Amino acid sequence: MTLARSLVLFALAALAEIGGAWLVWQGVxxxxxxxxxxxxxxxxxxYGFVATLQPDAHFxxxxxxxxxxxxxxxxxxxMIVDRFQPDRWDYAGAAICLIGVAVIMYAPRG
Known part of the structure; x- marks a missing residue:
């Protein structure tokens, strides 16, 4: 349950931060x-509040x-909002970043 909660919180935080930045961009x-x-x-x-709800205690x-x-x-x-079409390097970079997320957040620690 902790893993599922953490993933949902990351998704909510992303929506809030990216959406917030997009709204400011649109306004300006x-x-x-x-x-x-x-x-x-x-x-x-x-976004700032949602991030505090993560199960890990380390900011x-x-x-x-x-x-x-x-x-x-x-x-x-x-892709969804602005119809941007990423190239293979965008996809590769995003995949590398998500692997980093998995290592940072979910690697076994003793």
């Missing part, structure tokens, strides 16, 4: 206004692992 770069920016700021705050480990989730999640967001 696409001139959609302050409500978009405010929504992004709220979503980024939610550095959680944030380091989340970096890999962010890389893969950002590419997925770009």
């Amino acid at each position: 770069r696409e001139h959609r206004g302050l409500l978009w920016i405010a929504g992004g700021v709220v979503a980024l705050g939610v 550095g480990r959680i944030l380091a692992a989340y970096g890999g989730v962010f890389v893969a999640g950002s590419l997925a967001w770009g």
